Amino acid sequence: MLDVVIVGAGPVGLFMGALLLQQGHDVRILERRTTRSDLSRAIGIHPPALAELARAGVAGELIAAGVHIRKGIAYSQRRKIAGLAFDGDPAFPFILAVPQTVTEAVLEKTVLDLDPQAIVRGADVHEVRDDFRSVRVAATSPSGGREFRAKLVVAADGAHSAIRQRILPHLPSRSYPDCYIMGDFADTTGHGTDAVLYLEPAGIVESFPLPGGVRRWVVRLGSPDKGTTAEGLAELVGARTGEVPDAAGNTMVSAFEVRSRLAGRMVHRRVVLLGDAAHEISPIGGQGMNLGWLDAAALAPIMDASFAGADVGRRLEDFERARRKAARRASHQAGLNMALGRPLPPSTMDVRNRLFAGALEVPAVAGWVERRFTMR
Template identity: 30%
Template sequence: MSVVVVGAGPTGLMLAGDLAEAGVPVTILERRTEESNLTRAFAVHARTLELLDLRGLADELVAQGVRVPEVRPHLKGTELVVDLRHPESRFPYVLMVAQARTEALLARRVRRLGVEIVHGAEVTGLTQDAGGVTLSTRDGRTVRADHVVGCDGAHSAVRRLLGVGFSGRSYDTTILLADVRLGRDLPLAINPFVGDEGTALLTPYGDGWYRATVWDRTRRDVPLDEPLGIEEVRDSLRRIAGKGLDVVELRWSTRFLSERRQADRYRVGRVFLAGDAAHVHSPLGAMGMSTGIQDAANLSWKLAAAHDGWAPRWLLDSFQEERHPVGRGTLRITDLMLRLAVPPAPLRLIRPYLAPALLGRPAIARTVRLTLSGLGIAYPVPDGTSGSALAGRRVPDLELTVDGHRRRLYELARGGRFLLLDLSTDGAAAAAGEPWRERIAVVRAEGTAPEGATALLVRPDGYVAFGADRPDTAQVRTALEQWCGAAPSVAV
């Protein structure tokens, strides 16, 4: 089995790297003729850093960015604080790092694993049958694969050729994006300035520069192709954020029209959609790149299981069932944030009182934090599995003792395989998993798991497939058969 990934952005690179590491033949087709230095995306949230940690990549990326521990909204002189110091994670912050650096890290990985990236390969045709998918490109190539994944952005050719709807709408207000140096430093935080004429979001790069994302009512009808200069950015920020916030230098700028859209389906036969090809939304929350990388982490191991011949019948369909609701939720929260940032006049009058009242409630602040970071994502129990109380929940990076040595769970779970963790004294769960050792890692350890579980079957994307306190051998074997197929030693 082979896979073609269309698009060499963060989503496509993450997916291709995972597939190659699992031994799946994979090729990337990229419309661009050279590597991108795009800087539109600039944030990596905690759950995405955890997924990179599961691949041994997080620390290298963290070293290149700046750790931002909070959001500080400014509303007419009132400054609020939304804490992002996640106690649940090894990454208690949002990492600010240019998209180009994230792409470069993921590109080095795919090259190290021998993945071919074909540049200048614009997909113009797609057909599929019972045996595979055929792609054609503008330069006359024809490529055949068992599966294709469209990671080719908001204007996805794969999605268009599939005939999949992209439901939603465009926002009325044009967004200004710019990298600026200011006349004074701001707190080490994501700094939204909310005024009557719009909202300006200022995020530090850590070197004296800030990414400015500006919704300015007075500039809403300016054509997208009109150049955006320093005077316009300076004027917008002064009117929205106050005269004390001055732009002294600009190195990059653009306008774009934000959209709120989602693909009606993420799977059509042997073809899948992920990243911006599946969902686009307001940049408020900076969730786009992180959501796409999470799509890739969810799909990659399922395609690898299909390649190895033991994927349950329902497994590939679970990509739609798990990630489509996550994409829908991302659209809803970013839409809500944009409506609060650029509301009609009646809401603007009460906004300075409404926001503190809401964010001052610990339960609401916690929900916002877990939603933005991705740490609150949980998946439904798939049909065809018996489930358990922990099934579908994110697995924290547990501190464990293995053979007398301290180890982190995310280190033990690297390699893209299921992990069967046995924390019992008798090792019964580990013994039950022995026949599956070709497909899973089996680890006996000392430590404490959520809900007091002594056995955890951890999916390759860091979510629980099965977990229980002192399960019997039959329960463990049933979970392994449901998720990992019949044991190789007894398969017919």
Template identity: 40%
Template sequence: MTGSGDRTMHDVVVVGGGAVGLLLGCLLARRGLRAVVVERRSHAAPAGTSSRAIGIHPPGLRALAAAGVGDEVRRRAVVIRDGRVTCDGRTLGSLRFPKSGRVHSLPQREVEALLEARLAGARTVDLRRGLEVHGITDRGTHLIVHADGNDGAVDLAARYAVGADGVRSGIRSLMGAEWRPHGGRANYVMCDTRDDTGEPETALLHFEPSGVVESFPMPGGRRRWVARVRREPVDLDVAAVATVVASRTGAAFDADAASEPTAFEASQHVAYPIAAGRVALAGDAAHEISPIGGQGMNLGWSDAVHLDRELAAALAASAPVDVFGAYDRARRAAASRAVRQAAFNMRMGAPASGLPLRARNAAVRVLGLPGMRGVLARTFTMRWL
């Protein structure tokens, strides 16, 4: 079927209107490039929808500042100033983040709302919802991106396309990219509730024999609890998460003030290649990173910053076809570092007993020594991105 006639020659079509696609749209708009962000969902997620990602690391905050929403993110977010690791009620180590390296906590859906509002005022970039891309045709000098919407088929012409359409990326499939698994796989349950810890700016990591329990402050006096479990629960409710938290940590968990809990399996993949011809992948479409450690969303924003530079340079040089070679190499290297970091985080949080437990606790104590804290802070705030 022939698509409807949108005769605009876009510089870029961005497929996916999540956190990464919206940020890239804002960056392209800042340069005055003509682009369109297409999203298959007709409406943004409602305000009450649970959000898996909350941690904004320094590289992510710089990317949001470049997109024009950094000040508002800082205003709304909670600053995580320090962290503490415990086991069986004893402190194994603590870490205070330097001012330039602090993590900000703000749910992903709120960040997306800010980016979408910013994009709404752009002159050269549009957000088009309700369009699902099903094909890309390379015309040699440009691409035709084929999509279906409520009003029928639509064809969009563009010099480049970016797939920022998530872990189940259709653009990755259209590219024929391989989705290679990498080390690290585990199951977790998660719930948000009122913060009764008395430590509203501290990340708490309980490395318990039965598995890690992590908790992080959130805006509005809330706190997120994440617990590793041996297998995905068949029936999950708030009481079950509260029981896990209390049995391992002794911490009070207000079930009446809690959100609907979720269960997820953390797994890791990287696309090979991440870019080919005039098409590149970004965010979860390019690499699935375990959310333990909060790396995935920030890594995707760094992808967008890199793509923004590459696209601007290519368009200034009359849009060569071989623009994404350096991007592909650099982002696969960054994804590999993130995969290794996340795999380490998951190993540290695995159930342990006897000698392995004692060895893990000793390792945490060493990492918490004054001479090692700077290295640990740089690693966990993702300044290597």
């Protein structure tokens, strides 16, 4: 019997697996996809998550591969209105921007170096049955059915978690009036390693540097996207900001809508919901992946103590309380981020922007905002 089965080989599942394997536990990570995704959605790694990745020995390669965003700048109607340094954490005075594909590759290598058999791809989990002494996990694969038995199961299978849907079939979700489209283009802006927010009357445009001279653009839409092309996205960015990305250098276009949900409990006997499976929040602000890593870092030592025979009931209660609080805070911050980017009449936006810029000139306020944006 295995110690732990993890469902989902995304960034959170891989990190959870690495932490447990480093403590000598028998782990299998089951992934429905037969190969790693080539989509690069999550790109931002915040200082608290970097600290946990460093403790696990996987931060160095990511830091070397990524862009260090040390400052954010806000523009509106072609004028610079404010700036904010992300230098409050002495160990990691930046937000790291690295494509999710790179992050997953580094984490997967870490896992496979510890146990070459740990990742099982092409395993589509269709049943998780807790018999109080162990958990049976049944999966289908191209070669037929497979069954795994473990002491514990971690569901890190994302916002559409099938395991969560079975455990909490009526968990409500909240929808928001915010829709976005994003794309990666060759960076011709001259903004270097700065993140840029364009607070425009028609809605926010966000811009983040990526390795290899690439910049990601995220545009708020008034309604769900209906198939905007790279050319259309470049025109939309240009109309709002004056910066016109070169559509010929585009490598990705993806649209998304926003919803949130928060499970009242993460631990369900021998099954634990982790990351987006437990708390889906808006991608605006880039907190979701980081939140999942911090879940894993808090859970791993509790699992380790449990396998050693310790009574971890109180520690699990503390884990639930702390992680729910962190998820609520992240969700609230994401809501504020989205509200900041909604359309406003130009005159109202001018007043709001002046107040925003003035507040950031107060060191105490700037420090508070920096801590919220960097999840510290």
